[in-house]
Amino acid sequence: MNHNLNHWQLSLIVFSFIMGSSLLMAPNLTSFFSGQDAWISMILAVIIGFLINILWLFLLKRYQFQSIFALNELTAGKIMGTAVNITIVFYALHLAAYVIRNLSNFMIANVIPESNPWTYQIMIILLAVYTTYYGFNNIARVSEFLNPWMFLLFIGSLLLTINKFEFSNLKPVFDQKFVYIAQGAYSTTGFPFIEIILLGSVFVYVKQKEKLTKSYMAGLLWGGAVLIITVIAVVGVQGDYMVKRQSYPTYELMRNISVVSILERIEVLITVVWIFGILVKVVVCLFAAVSGLKHISGHTSMRVFLLPCAILIWSMANHIHENMMEFTDFVGQNWTMWWFTLYAVIVIFLIAGIMRGKDKQAGT
Amino acid sequence: MNNKAQSIKYRVTLTALWGFTIIYTISFLAGKQLFPFDKWIGALFKPVYAMMFGG
Numbered sequence: 420m421n422h423n424l425n426h427w428q429l430s431l432i433v434f435s436f437i438m439g440s441s442l443l444m445a446p447n448l449t450s451f452f453s454g455q456d457a458w459i460s461m462i463l464a465v466i467i468g469f470l471i472n473i474l475w476l477f478l479l480k481r482y483q484f485q486s487i488f489a490l491n492e493l494t495a496g497k498i499m500g501t502a503v504n505i506t507i508v509f510y511a512l513h514l515a516a517y518v519i520r521n522l523s524n525f526m527i528a529n530v531i532p533e534s535n536p537w538t539y540q541i542m543i544i545l546l547a548v549y550t551t552y553y554g555f556n557n558i559a560r561v562s563e564f565l566n567p568w569m570f571l572l573f574i575g576s577l578l579l580t581i582n583k584f585e586f587s588n589l590k591p592v593f594d595q596k597f598v599y600i601a602q603g604a605y606s607t608t609g610f611p612f613i614e615i616i617l618l619g620s621v622f623v624y625v626k627q628k629e630k631l632t633k634s635y636m637a638g639l640l641w642g643g644a645v646l647i648i649t650v651i652a653v654v655g656v657q658g659d660y661m662v663k664r665q666s667y668p669t670y671e672l673m674r675n676i677s678v679v680s681i682l683e684r685i686e687v688l689i690t691v692v693w694i695f696g697i698l699v700k701v702v703v704c705l706f707a708a709v710s711g712l713k714h715i716s717g718h719t720s721m722r723v724f725l726l727p728c729a730i731l732i733w734s735m736a737n738h739i740h741e742n743m744m745e746f747t748d749f750v751g752q753n754w755t756m757w758w759f760t761l762y763a764v765i766v767i768f769l770i771a772g773i774m775r776g777k778d779k780q781a782g783t
Numbered sequence: 784m785n786n787k788a789q790s791i792k793y794r795v796t797l798t799a800l801w802g803f804t805i806i807y808t809i810s811f812l813a814g815k816q817l818f819p820f821d822k823w824i825g826a827l828f829k830p831v832y833a834m835m836f837g838g
Contacts, residue, residue: 716796738811
Protein backbone atom coordinates (compact mmCIF):
# COMPACT_ATOMS: atom_id res chain seq x y z
CA MET A 420 0.00 0.00 0.00
CA ASN A 421 1.44 3.31 -1.05
CA HIS A 422 0.10 6.28 0.92
CA ASN A 423 2.76 8.86 0.04
CA LEU A 424 1.66 12.26 -1.22
CA ASN A 425 3.56 15.21 -2.56
CA HIS A 426 2.46 18.77 -1.77
CA TRP A 427 0.83 19.29 -5.19
CA GLN A 428 -1.27 16.14 -4.76
CA LEU A 429 -2.29 17.32 -1.28
CA SER A 430 -3.50 20.65 -2.72
CA LEU A 431 -5.58 18.83 -5.32
CA ILE A 432 -7.08 16.46 -2.74
CA VAL A 433 -8.06 19.44 -0.54
CA PHE A 434 -9.52 21.22 -3.57
CA SER A 435 -11.59 18.18 -4.59
CA PHE A 436 -12.73 17.60 -1.01
CA ILE A 437 -14.00 21.20 -0.79
CA MET A 438 -15.79 20.88 -4.15
CA GLY A 439 -17.38 17.48 -3.43
CA SER A 440 -21.02 17.91 -2.30
CA SER A 441 -20.68 21.63 -1.63
CA LEU A 442 -20.43 22.58 -5.32
CA LEU A 443 -24.09 21.71 -5.90
CA MET A 444 -25.50 22.43 -2.45
CA ALA A 445 -23.72 25.56 -1.19
CA PRO A 446 -25.84 28.08 -3.18
CA ASN A 447 -29.07 26.69 -1.70
CA LEU A 448 -27.72 26.40 1.84
CA THR A 449 -26.50 30.01 1.85
CA SER A 450 -29.27 31.61 -0.18
CA PHE A 451 -32.00 29.96 1.89
CA PHE A 452 -31.07 32.27 4.78
CA SER A 453 -29.38 35.26 3.21
CA GLY A 454 -31.21 35.60 -0.12
CA GLN A 455 -29.29 37.63 -2.71
CA ASP A 456 -26.53 38.20 -0.12
CA ALA A 457 -25.64 34.50 -0.30
CA TRP A 458 -22.25 35.34 -1.81
CA ILE A 459 -21.41 37.44 1.29
CA SER A 460 -22.31 34.44 3.47
CA MET A 461 -20.05 32.26 1.34
CA ILE A 462 -17.13 34.71 1.67
CA LEU A 463 -17.71 34.77 5.43
CA ALA A 464 -17.73 30.95 5.53
CA VAL A 465 -14.44 30.80 3.60
CA ILE A 466 -12.82 33.32 5.99
CA ILE A 467 -14.00 31.37 9.06
CA GLY A 468 -12.91 28.09 7.43
CA PHE A 469 -9.51 29.61 6.70
CA LEU A 470 -9.01 30.71 10.32
CA ILE A 471 -10.20 27.36 11.71
CA ASN A 472 -7.79 25.47 9.46
CA ILE A 473 -4.86 27.82 10.13
CA LEU A 474 -5.16 27.07 13.86
CA TRP A 475 -5.52 23.35 13.09
CA LEU A 476 -2.36 23.29 10.97
CA PHE A 477 -0.41 25.45 13.42
CA LEU A 478 -1.13 22.95 16.20
CA LEU A 479 -0.36 19.89 14.07
CA LYS A 480 2.90 21.50 12.94
CA ARG A 481 3.97 21.74 16.58
CA TYR A 482 3.54 17.94 16.69
CA GLN A 483 5.51 17.39 13.44
CA PHE A 484 2.28 16.48 11.56
CA GLN A 485 1.94 13.11 13.25
CA SER A 486 -1.31 11.18 12.68
CA ILE A 487 -4.24 12.66 14.64
CA PHE A 488 -4.90 9.21 16.13
CA ALA A 489 -1.41 8.98 17.60
CA LEU A 490 -1.64 12.59 18.82
CA ASN A 491 -4.93 12.00 20.62
CA GLU A 492 -3.35 9.18 22.59
CA LEU A 493 -0.26 11.27 23.26
CA THR A 494 -2.16 14.33 24.48
CA ALA A 495 -5.26 12.86 26.10
CA GLY A 496 -3.84 9.63 27.49
CA LYS A 497 -4.51 6.04 26.49
CA ILE A 498 -8.18 5.70 27.54
CA MET A 499 -9.44 9.17 26.64
CA GLY A 500 -7.34 9.17 23.46
CA THR A 501 -8.88 5.86 22.34
CA ALA A 502 -12.36 7.25 23.07
CA VAL A 503 -11.63 10.30 20.89
CA ASN A 504 -10.20 8.03 18.16
CA ILE A 505 -13.35 5.88 18.15
CA THR A 506 -15.37 9.10 17.86
CA ILE A 507 -13.30 10.22 14.85
CA VAL A 508 -13.85 6.83 13.20
CA PHE A 509 -17.59 7.24 13.72
CA TYR A 510 -17.51 10.81 12.36
CA ALA A 511 -15.66 9.61 9.25
CA LEU A 512 -18.11 6.76 8.55
CA HIS A 513 -21.07 9.03 9.28
CA LEU A 514 -19.77 11.69 6.86
CA ALA A 515 -19.15 9.08 4.15
CA ALA A 516 -22.74 7.85 4.60
CA TYR A 517 -24.08 11.41 4.20
CA VAL A 518 -22.00 12.07 1.11
CA ILE A 519 -23.19 8.84 -0.50
CA ARG A 520 -26.80 9.55 0.41
CA ASN A 521 -26.39 12.99 -1.11
CA LEU A 522 -25.15 11.42 -4.35
CA SER A 523 -28.05 8.95 -4.62
CA ASN A 524 -30.58 11.68 -3.69
CA PHE A 525 -29.20 13.79 -6.51
CA MET A 526 -29.20 10.99 -9.10
CA ILE A 527 -32.77 9.98 -8.25
CA ALA A 528 -34.12 13.52 -8.07
CA ASN A 529 -32.38 14.98 -11.13
CA VAL A 530 -30.68 12.56 -13.47
CA ILE A 531 -32.35 9.11 -13.66
CA PRO A 532 -35.53 9.16 -11.52
CA GLU A 533 -36.58 5.60 -12.44
CA SER A 534 -33.38 4.02 -11.13
CA ASN A 535 -32.60 2.42 -7.79
CA PRO A 536 -30.46 4.51 -5.37
CA TRP A 537 -28.54 1.41 -4.29
CA THR A 538 -26.96 1.22 -7.77
CA TYR A 539 -25.11 4.53 -7.29
CA GLN A 540 -24.37 3.90 -3.64
CA ILE A 541 -22.85 0.47 -4.18
CA MET A 542 -20.88 1.54 -7.25
CA ILE A 543 -19.18 4.49 -5.55
CA ILE A 544 -18.52 2.54 -2.34
CA LEU A 545 -16.86 -0.26 -4.35
CA LEU A 546 -14.72 2.31 -6.14
CA ALA A 547 -13.73 3.92 -2.83
CA VAL A 548 -12.88 0.54 -1.29
CA TYR A 549 -10.79 -0.41 -4.34
CA THR A 550 -8.91 2.90 -4.18
CA THR A 551 -8.29 2.72 -0.44
CA TYR A 552 -7.18 -0.92 -0.76
CA TYR A 553 -4.26 0.16 -2.95
CA GLY A 554 -3.30 3.11 -0.75
CA PHE A 555 -3.99 6.82 -0.60
CA ASN A 556 -1.47 7.54 -3.34
CA ASN A 557 -3.93 5.93 -5.76
CA ILE A 558 -6.60 8.65 -5.38
CA ALA A 559 -3.86 11.30 -5.31
CA ARG A 560 -2.63 10.24 -8.75
CA VAL A 561 -6.16 9.99 -10.13
CA SER A 562 -6.75 13.46 -8.73
CA GLU A 563 -3.61 14.74 -10.41
CA PHE A 564 -4.82 13.41 -13.77
CA LEU A 565 -8.49 14.39 -13.53
CA ASN A 566 -8.45 17.72 -11.68
CA PRO A 567 -7.25 19.89 -14.59
CA TRP A 568 -10.04 18.42 -16.77
CA MET A 569 -12.58 18.92 -14.00
CA PHE A 570 -11.49 22.52 -13.54
CA LEU A 571 -11.73 23.10 -17.29
CA LEU A 572 -15.22 21.58 -17.46
CA PHE A 573 -16.36 23.67 -14.51
CA ILE A 574 -14.98 26.96 -15.82
CA GLY A 575 -16.22 26.18 -19.34
CA SER A 576 -19.75 25.45 -18.08
CA LEU A 577 -19.75 28.58 -15.96
CA LEU A 578 -18.60 30.77 -18.86
CA LEU A 579 -21.50 29.52 -20.96
CA THR A 580 -23.96 30.95 -18.44
CA ILE A 581 -22.48 34.47 -18.58
CA ASN A 582 -25.00 35.65 -21.19
CA LYS A 583 -27.79 35.10 -18.65
CA PHE A 584 -26.05 36.78 -15.72
CA GLU A 585 -27.82 39.85 -14.30
CA PHE A 586 -26.24 42.05 -11.65
CA SER A 587 -29.72 43.16 -10.58
CA ASN A 588 -30.21 39.66 -9.08
CA LEU A 589 -27.45 40.44 -6.56
CA LYS A 590 -28.88 43.81 -5.54
CA PRO A 591 -29.47 45.39 -3.10
CA VAL A 592 -26.23 44.34 -1.41
CA PHE A 593 -26.37 43.87 2.39
CA ASP A 594 -30.16 43.97 2.19
CA GLN A 595 -30.45 41.13 4.74
CA LYS A 596 -29.81 41.55 8.45
CA PHE A 597 -26.35 40.37 9.55
CA VAL A 598 -27.88 37.50 11.55
CA TYR A 599 -29.29 35.97 8.32
CA ILE A 600 -25.98 36.42 6.50
CA ALA A 601 -24.27 34.73 9.46
CA GLN A 602 -26.86 31.93 9.38
CA GLY A 603 -26.05 31.33 5.69
CA ALA A 604 -22.34 31.27 6.52
CA TYR A 605 -22.94 28.93 9.47
CA SER A 606 -24.51 26.22 7.31
CA THR A 607 -21.56 26.16 4.88
CA THR A 608 -18.74 26.48 7.41
CA GLY A 609 -18.96 22.94 8.78
CA PHE A 610 -19.75 21.60 5.34
CA PRO A 611 -17.00 21.47 4.00
CA PHE A 612 -14.49 23.65 5.94
CA ILE A 613 -14.51 21.84 9.28
CA GLU A 614 -15.07 18.27 8.12
CA ILE A 615 -11.82 18.57 6.16
CA ILE A 616 -9.96 18.04 9.46
CA LEU A 617 -10.24 14.32 8.62
CA LEU A 618 -7.28 14.91 6.31
CA GLY A 619 -5.24 15.13 9.52
CA SER A 620 -4.99 11.35 9.22
CA VAL A 621 -2.95 11.59 5.97
CA PHE A 622 -0.52 14.41 6.87
CA VAL A 623 1.91 11.85 8.20
CA TYR A 624 2.32 10.50 4.62
CA VAL A 625 3.00 13.90 3.00
CA LYS A 626 6.57 14.34 1.80
CA GLN A 627 8.34 17.71 2.28
CA LYS A 628 6.34 18.65 5.37
CA GLU A 629 7.75 22.19 5.38
CA LYS A 630 5.50 22.92 2.37
CA LEU A 631 2.45 21.17 3.80
CA THR A 632 0.73 24.23 5.33
CA LYS A 633 1.14 26.27 2.16
CA SER A 634 -0.16 23.49 -0.11
CA TYR A 635 -3.11 22.69 2.14
CA MET A 636 -4.17 26.32 2.50
CA ALA A 637 -3.73 26.90 -1.26
CA GLY A 638 -6.11 24.00 -1.98
CA LEU A 639 -8.56 25.30 0.61
CA LEU A 640 -8.54 28.85 -0.76
CA TRP A 641 -8.89 27.65 -4.36
CA GLY A 642 -11.82 25.46 -3.37
CA GLY A 643 -13.33 28.33 -1.37
CA ALA A 644 -12.88 30.73 -4.32
CA VAL A 645 -14.64 28.28 -6.65
CA LEU A 646 -17.55 28.02 -4.21
CA ILE A 647 -17.81 31.84 -3.97
CA ILE A 648 -17.78 32.16 -7.78
CA THR A 649 -20.41 29.40 -8.02
CA VAL A 650 -22.73 31.14 -5.54
CA ILE A 651 -22.34 34.49 -7.36
CA ALA A 652 -23.02 32.84 -10.74
CA VAL A 653 -26.01 30.80 -9.53
CA VAL A 654 -27.71 33.73 -7.74
CA GLY A 655 -26.75 36.13 -10.53
CA VAL A 656 -28.33 33.96 -13.22
CA GLN A 657 -31.36 32.53 -11.45
CA GLY A 658 -32.09 35.00 -8.67
CA ASP A 659 -32.35 34.04 -5.00
CA TYR A 660 -36.11 33.38 -5.26
CA MET A 661 -35.42 30.35 -7.47
CA VAL A 662 -32.16 29.28 -5.82
CA LYS A 663 -33.66 28.84 -2.36
CA ARG A 664 -36.34 26.55 -3.81
CA GLN A 665 -33.91 24.17 -5.55
CA SER A 666 -31.98 21.39 -3.81
CA TYR A 667 -29.15 21.44 -6.38
CA PRO A 668 -29.17 24.97 -7.89
CA THR A 669 -25.77 24.66 -9.63
CA TYR A 670 -27.13 21.77 -11.67
CA GLU A 671 -30.27 23.76 -12.48
CA LEU A 672 -28.04 26.69 -13.51
CA MET A 673 -26.28 24.50 -16.07
CA ARG A 674 -29.66 23.45 -17.45
CA ASN A 675 -30.06 27.05 -18.60
CA ILE A 676 -27.09 26.74 -20.94
CA SER A 677 -28.21 26.95 -24.51
CA VAL A 678 -25.66 28.15 -27.07
CA VAL A 679 -27.07 27.62 -30.56
CA SER A 680 -28.69 24.22 -30.95
CA ILE A 681 -25.60 22.03 -30.56
CA LEU A 682 -24.78 23.00 -26.96
CA GLU A 683 -27.83 21.82 -25.03
CA ARG A 684 -28.27 19.56 -21.98
CA ILE A 685 -24.65 19.90 -20.97
CA GLU A 686 -25.51 20.09 -17.26
CA VAL A 687 -24.23 16.56 -16.88
CA LEU A 688 -20.68 17.95 -17.22
CA ILE A 689 -21.01 19.63 -13.82
CA THR A 690 -22.28 16.30 -12.47
CA VAL A 691 -19.03 14.65 -13.55
CA VAL A 692 -17.01 17.28 -11.66
CA TRP A 693 -19.25 16.87 -8.63
CA ILE A 694 -19.17 13.06 -8.58
CA PHE A 695 -15.36 13.09 -8.77
CA GLY A 696 -15.32 15.43 -5.74
CA ILE A 697 -17.66 13.03 -3.96
CA LEU A 698 -15.38 10.09 -4.71
CA VAL A 699 -12.40 11.95 -3.21
CA LYS A 700 -14.45 12.82 -0.14
CA VAL A 701 -15.63 9.23 0.39
CA VAL A 702 -12.07 7.91 -0.04
CA VAL A 703 -10.75 10.43 2.53
CA CYS A 704 -13.49 9.39 4.99
CA LEU A 705 -12.92 5.67 4.43
CA PHE A 706 -9.17 6.10 4.72
CA ALA A 707 -9.52 8.09 7.95
CA ALA A 708 -11.86 5.44 9.39
CA VAL A 709 -9.67 2.45 8.55
CA SER A 710 -6.50 4.30 9.66
CA GLY A 711 -8.19 5.00 12.98
CA LEU A 712 -9.24 1.37 13.37
CA LYS A 713 -5.73 0.23 12.45
CA HIS A 714 -4.30 2.50 15.14
CA ILE A 715 -6.85 1.44 17.78
CA SER A 716 -6.34 -2.28 17.07
CA GLY A 717 -2.56 -2.05 16.78
CA HIS A 718 -2.78 -4.16 13.59
CA THR A 719 -0.26 -3.84 10.80
CA SER A 720 -2.74 -3.53 7.92
CA MET A 721 -5.89 -1.46 7.42
CA ARG A 722 -7.30 -3.64 4.63
CA VAL A 723 -9.10 -6.00 6.98
CA PHE A 724 -11.37 -3.15 8.14
CA LEU A 725 -12.46 -2.08 4.67
CA LEU A 726 -15.32 -4.53 4.15
CA PRO A 727 -17.20 -3.93 7.45
CA CYS A 728 -16.72 -0.16 7.05
CA ALA A 729 -18.08 -0.28 3.49
CA ILE A 730 -21.18 -2.25 4.57
CA LEU A 731 -21.75 0.11 7.50
CA ILE A 732 -21.46 3.19 5.26
CA TRP A 733 -23.98 1.72 2.83
CA SER A 734 -26.54 0.78 5.47
CA MET A 735 -26.08 4.10 7.29
CA ALA A 736 -26.51 6.03 4.02
CA ASN A 737 -29.94 4.45 3.59
CA HIS A 738 -31.00 4.44 7.22
CA ILE A 739 -30.08 7.89 8.56
CA HIS A 740 -32.90 9.86 6.94
CA GLU A 741 -36.24 8.96 5.47
CA ASN A 742 -36.34 11.66 2.82
CA MET A 743 -34.40 14.47 1.17
CA MET A 744 -36.09 17.31 3.09
CA GLU A 745 -35.16 15.76 6.42
CA PHE A 746 -31.60 15.31 5.15
CA THR A 747 -31.20 18.95 3.99
CA ASP A 748 -32.83 20.32 7.15
CA PHE A 749 -30.48 18.27 9.35
CA VAL A 750 -27.36 19.34 7.46
CA GLY A 751 -28.37 23.04 7.49
CA GLN A 752 -29.06 23.12 11.23
CA ASN A 753 -26.67 20.68 12.89
CA TRP A 754 -23.75 19.86 10.66
CA THR A 755 -21.46 22.80 11.56
CA MET A 756 -22.04 22.42 15.29
CA TRP A 757 -21.62 18.64 15.11
CA TRP A 758 -18.22 18.93 13.39
CA PHE A 759 -17.12 21.93 15.40
CA THR A 760 -17.57 19.87 18.58
CA LEU A 761 -15.06 17.28 17.34
CA TYR A 762 -12.70 20.03 16.16
CA ALA A 763 -12.90 21.80 19.53
CA VAL A 764 -12.26 18.60 21.54
CA ILE A 765 -9.14 17.70 19.51
CA VAL A 766 -7.85 21.30 19.54
CA ILE A 767 -8.29 21.55 23.33
CA PHE A 768 -6.32 18.32 23.79
CA LEU A 769 -3.59 19.53 21.42
CA ILE A 770 -3.27 22.89 23.22
CA ALA A 771 -3.23 21.16 26.62
CA GLY A 772 -0.55 18.81 25.24
CA ILE A 773 1.63 21.75 24.15
CA MET A 774 1.27 23.33 27.60
CA ARG A 775 2.48 20.05 29.14
CA GLY A 776 5.37 19.77 26.66
CA LYS A 777 3.91 16.74 24.86
CA ASP A 778 4.69 18.26 21.45
CA LYS A 779 8.40 17.62 22.10
CA GLN A 780 7.66 13.89 22.40
CA ALA A 781 5.79 13.65 19.07
CA GLY A 782 7.62 11.71 16.40
CA THR A 783 10.31 10.46 18.78
CA MET B 784 3.47 -3.96 23.78
CA ASN B 785 3.74 -7.73 23.36
CA ASN B 786 2.19 -9.66 20.49
CA LYS B 787 -0.49 -11.31 22.63
CA ALA B 788 -1.87 -7.98 23.90
CA GLN B 789 -1.81 -6.60 20.38
CA SER B 790 -3.64 -9.65 19.08
CA ILE B 791 -6.37 -9.24 21.74
CA LYS B 792 -6.81 -5.55 20.85
CA TYR B 793 -7.07 -6.46 17.18
CA ARG B 794 -9.64 -9.18 17.81
CA VAL B 795 -11.73 -6.96 20.09
CA THR B 796 -11.71 -4.07 17.57
CA LEU B 797 -12.59 -6.25 14.60
CA THR B 798 -15.32 -8.14 16.48
CA ALA B 799 -16.85 -4.88 17.76
CA LEU B 800 -16.79 -3.38 14.25
CA TRP B 801 -18.37 -6.42 12.62
CA GLY B 802 -20.87 -6.72 15.49
CA PHE B 803 -22.02 -3.11 15.14
CA THR B 804 -22.10 -3.37 11.33
CA ILE B 805 -24.26 -6.50 11.43
CA ILE B 806 -26.68 -5.10 14.03
CA TYR B 807 -26.98 -1.79 12.17
CA THR B 808 -27.46 -3.44 8.77
CA ILE B 809 -30.10 -5.85 10.11
CA SER B 810 -31.92 -2.95 11.76
CA PHE B 811 -31.86 -1.12 8.42
CA LEU B 812 -33.10 -4.11 6.42
CA ALA B 813 -35.80 -4.80 9.00
CA GLY B 814 -36.89 -1.15 8.96
CA LYS B 815 -36.23 -0.67 12.70
CA GLN B 816 -34.42 2.46 13.83
CA LEU B 817 -32.24 1.15 16.69
CA PHE B 818 -29.63 3.90 16.40
CA PRO B 819 -31.35 7.18 15.43
CA PHE B 820 -28.06 9.10 15.34
CA ASP B 821 -29.54 12.11 13.54
CA LYS B 822 -32.23 12.49 16.18
CA TRP B 823 -29.70 12.27 18.99
CA ILE B 824 -27.43 14.80 17.30
CA GLY B 825 -30.42 17.07 16.56
CA ALA B 826 -31.60 16.90 20.18
CA LEU B 827 -28.11 17.82 21.35
CA PHE B 828 -27.60 20.83 19.10
CA LYS B 829 -31.13 22.17 18.56
CA PRO B 830 -31.07 24.35 21.73
CA VAL B 831 -27.68 25.81 20.74
CA TYR B 832 -28.91 26.55 17.21
CA ALA B 833 -32.08 28.15 18.57
CA MET B 834 -29.98 30.25 20.94
CA MET B 835 -27.74 31.48 18.09
CA PHE B 836 -30.32 32.09 15.37
CA GLY B 837 -33.66 31.96 17.13
CA GLY B 838 -34.78 28.62 15.67
